């Protein structure tokens with residue numbers, strides 16, 4: 001199964017980047033895909049040369065490297081992986097079905113101590129940014145408060161969108177990916193198609209707690225793909241709680257699985 005980097009994977013890349021805090025960038029490189037949001041690939045090389053990394057951060061699935069100059073952002077798209085070219089980095093983060101190919105290294109940063117931070121991305125959807133616009137993103141899913149969660153589900157008019165579509169909207173909450181979202185709804189017993197306005201305070205509370213528990217539990221297990229409902233994400237999959245045949249549909253643009261018996 002292909003694994004899309006979700007918030008927990010990007011959080012693990014952020015922790016990897018903690019190892020380069022204090023290091024000085026001697027060279028940056030990016031191909032036309034990785035640099036697609038910049039005027040030219042050379043923009044990246046010019047902007048990063050000589051910067052010192054002062055810290056790391058993350059907003060949703062956007063990784064941030066703080067420097068003594070601009071903030072550098074990296075998005076990982078569908079197949080992006082961040083590697084620090086030490087054995088520990090590759091062993092720790094280069095997961096299963098992907099294989100490493102030099103030609104899939106789209107760019108990265110080289111430090112004064114010769115270490116390199118590399119973006120490896122077969123599908124070419126990862127992007128680097130310089131001083132990314134954080135205003136466009138909602139509060140981060142891993143540190144979301146109940147108040148922020150309620151604000152994210154607020155409806156201006158009508159019934160509002162399906163709760164799943166709203167949770168995937170990065171402008172409302174940054175970092176809820178497809179698998180995390182399905183797992184939280186599964187745990188909360190909520191049908192992903194439910195219009196947000198139909199969720200009363202008790203059900204919103206249940207969903208908030210399920211989302212918190214899901215991010216913590218899956219973080220501990222080691223990734224967004226390790227949810228309780230994952231084994232049932234296939235044709236003919238059965239709910240691990242009650243044995244009901246799982247339903248599937250595209251919601252919020254993503255393939256969604258849910259149990260029609262206990263998710264209502």
Ligand SMILES: [Zn+2]
Nearest residue numbers: 239242259262
């Ligand atoms: Zn069920």
